[in-house]
Amino acid sequence: MTQETPDPRTDAALIALRRILRATEHYERDLAQAVRLTPAKLRVLQILSGREGHHATPTQLASQMGVSQATVTALVDQLDKLGMTLRQRSVTDRRQLHVILTDAGAEALRSAPDALQQQFVTGFRALHDWEQAMLVASLERVAAMLNAQGIDASPVLTLGDIGRGHS
Numbered sequence: 701m702t703q704e705t706p707d708p709r710t711d712a713a714l715i716a717l718r719r720i721l722r723a724t725e726h727y728e729r730d731l732a733q734a735v736r737l738t739p740a741k742l743r744v745l746q747i748l749s750g751r752e753g754h755h756a757t758p759t760q761l762a763s764q765m766g767v768s769q770a771t772v773t774a775l776v777d778q779l780d781k782l783g784m785t786l787r788q789r790s791v792t793d794r795r796q797l798h799v800i801l802t803d804a805g806a807e808a809l810r811s812a813p814d815a816l817q818q819q820f821v822t823g824f825r826a827l828h829d830w831e832q833a834m835l836v837a838s839l840e841r842v843a844a845m846l847n848a849q850g851i852d853a854s855p856v857l858t859l860g861d862i863g864r865g866h867s
Contacts, residue, residue: 717842727816735808736782739816740765744775745784745809748801755788755798784808 731737737745747764748754756764762772776799779785784805790796824832843849 724816727813730813735812737784737808737812740767740771741775741779741784742809742812742815744772744779744799745801745805746815748785748799749806749809754801754806757796757798761799779805782808 728739731739731742735742743765744761747761748756758769758772758776761776762769765772776785776787780787782804784802786800786802788798788800790798824835827835840849843851
């Protein structure tokens with residue numbers, strides 16, 4: 701086995717990737733300690749909070765989050781147990797179910813640290829169009845280099861499965 705000569709750029713890239721992973725890890729820990737939530741559960745609450753009437757169907761949540769209906773069901777089950785959401789049948793169409801933000805869910809949103817992905821969105825939107833395109837292309841290339849292009853992912857910065865049960 702031959703030993704490769706260290707490359708400062710490779711090391712810098714790996715350090716940057718590690719910093720991103722660590723920032724995600726730290727945010728998840730802070731969020732769990734502050735309000736007993738994962739980033740995905742927080743995202744459900746944010747979506748509900750932003751909708752008129754503070755409710756949505758599971759299908760609407762799944763579509764907006766870019767995840768399966770089964771994942772949304774698991775997340776809402778966990779939020780229901782925490783008292784942050786509740787499910788209610790539609791008054792106009794009994795076949796339709798609504799997920800509703802509760803007062804406890806709204807309070808958790810107020811108490812939660814700023815979402816890491818919101819910090820990213822703010823910084824990303826401040827970039828010029830060409831910088832955004834270059835960054836997206838670079839990140840897609842990194843994903844391909846890590847053989848991660850086929851991994852199902854939603855736009856929620858979190859480690860692991862977003863529907864996982866722990867808070």
